[in-house]
Amino acid sequence: MPAPSALDRTLAALADPTRRGVVDRLRRRPHPAGELAAAFGMSPPAMSRHLRVLRQTxxxxxxxxxxxxxxxxxxxxxxxxxxxxxxxDEVESCWAEPLDGFKAHAERTRGTKPPRGRKS
Known part of the structure; x- marks a missing residue:
């Protein structure tokens, strides 16, 4: 099995809800470690372990x-x-392109067929 990529490590780190919460708080502004521990109601050593994972990734x-x-x-x-x-973005493009094609088709054919159950 190949070594985990940076993306694999990022996704693994963000799989934890506490670490996602830390990222969300840091999105607004930098925070001291003690402030993060208090905000999550955990001991400084417990928060330190989460921060270590986020730092290592x-x-x-x-x-x-x-x-x-x-x-x-x-x-x-x-x-x-x-x-x-x-x-x-790459993953999203897998379904965005077919949806764009369907939308274009629906707009081209709008009003050309009678509604179901009705004959013209």
Missing amino acids: GLVEEHADADDARVRVYSLRPEPFSALRGWL
Whole structure:
């Protein structure tokens, strides 16, 4: 079996609802680790494990707080999300093209046939 790709690791990391919640919070602005732990009602070590997964997959990055170097602040990295969006766009195109064709056909033939159950 081939090694997991970056996309595989991204999807695996985002499979956890807590990690998706962290990403959602970080979407608005960077947060210190302690603030994230409190927001999710979990211990700092438990949140640290989630943040480690997100960091190892490249979804987030950590920085030292400007006022206190002991405090770790987390923010999102755009690259993995761009790759995920690209893959989702490819998947979506599988059904978007046939639907566009059906729409064009329906618009071309609108009103050319009598409704079912009625004879003209």
